[in-house]
Amino acid sequence: EIVLTQSPATLSLSPGERATLSCRASQSVSSYLAWYQQKPGQAPRLLIYDASNRATGIPARFSGSGSGTDFTLTISSLEPEDFAVYYCQQRSNYVTFGQGTKVEIK
Amino acid sequence: QVQLVQSGAEVKKPGASVKVSCKVSGYTLTELSMHWVRQAPGKGLEWMGGFDPEDGETIYAQKFQGRVTMTEDTSTDTAYMELSSLRSEDTAVYYCATIITGMTYWFDPWGQGTLVTVSS
Numbered sequence: 390e391i392v393l394t395q396s397p398a399t400l401s402l403s404p405g406e407r408a409t410l411s412c413r414a415s416q417s418v419s420s421y422l423a424w425y426q427q428k429p430g431q432a433p434r435l436l437i438y439d440a441s442n443r444a445t446g447i448p449a450r451f452s453g454s455g456s457g458t459d460f461t462l463t464i465s466s467l468e469p470e471d472f473a474v475y476y477c478q479q480r481s482n483y484v485t486f487g488q489g490t491k492v493e494i495k
Numbered sequence: 496q497v498q499l500v501q502s503g504a505e506v507k508k509p510g511a512s513v514k515v516s517c518k519v520s521g522y523t524l525t526e527l528s529m530h531w532v533r534q535a536p537g538k539g540l541e542w543m544g545g546f547d548p549e550d551g552e553t554i555y556a557q558k559f560q561g562r563v564t565m566t567e568d569t570s571t572d573t574a575y576m577e578l579s580s581l582r583s584e585d586t587a588v589y590y591c592a593t594i595i596t597g598m599t600y601w602f603d604p605w606g607q608g609t610l611v612t613v614s615s
Binding site for chain 1: 530532539540541542545554556557590592599600601602603604605606607608
């Protein structure tokens with residue numbers, strides 16, 4: 390099983406600041422990685438797929454990068470609605486999710 | 496666009512089974528590859544299994560093999576996930592999440608979730 394390790398567990402930032410979230414895979418997943426956003430009481434929402442492509446309707450302040458084992462989700466300038474939990478997911482070998490990074494208001 | 500509507504919350508006793516449904520609209524079920532993901536209270540996302548269009552079979556996460564069954568009724572465009580031998584650790588929100596076969600490869604959209612509570 391491919392293990393995805395996300396860091397940090399919690400990110401405390403203010404609106405307008407830049408957020409950088411990391412996802413590391415236990416073995417190469419090529420570019421078969423996605424990022425999801427989840428707000429309390431809601432289902433996850435697809436943000437980024439194939440490591441760097443924004444899903445339909447996702448604002449340009451969200452960007453993804455990386456390949457192989459190291460991936461990054463960047464939110465260039467945090468809006469109030471961006472405070473949530475973010476998960477990475479791979480589909481290179483079955484499906485696994487990272488444990489999540491919570492972006493909270495500082 | 497695809498919409499997924501799941502069945503309502505369930506309360507089950509340990510050892511029982513639960514069957515959660517996921518009704519599709521906007522597409523037919525035959526155009527989709529349905530998967531199931533669960534989330535225990537305050538925890539992360541855990542993939543349970545789903546349809547692999549490359550093999551034409553349903554694949555299950557090793558953790559749930561032998562205890563979970565995923566089926567589809569194409570006449571009503573409804574997918575089902577049945578989990579047996581329930582224990583307290585199975586208390587979670589269960590989501591269906593879909594891939595549009597041949598067009599996308601990522602879970603989008605998701606159902607609203609179904610809370611399953613296992614308690615004696």
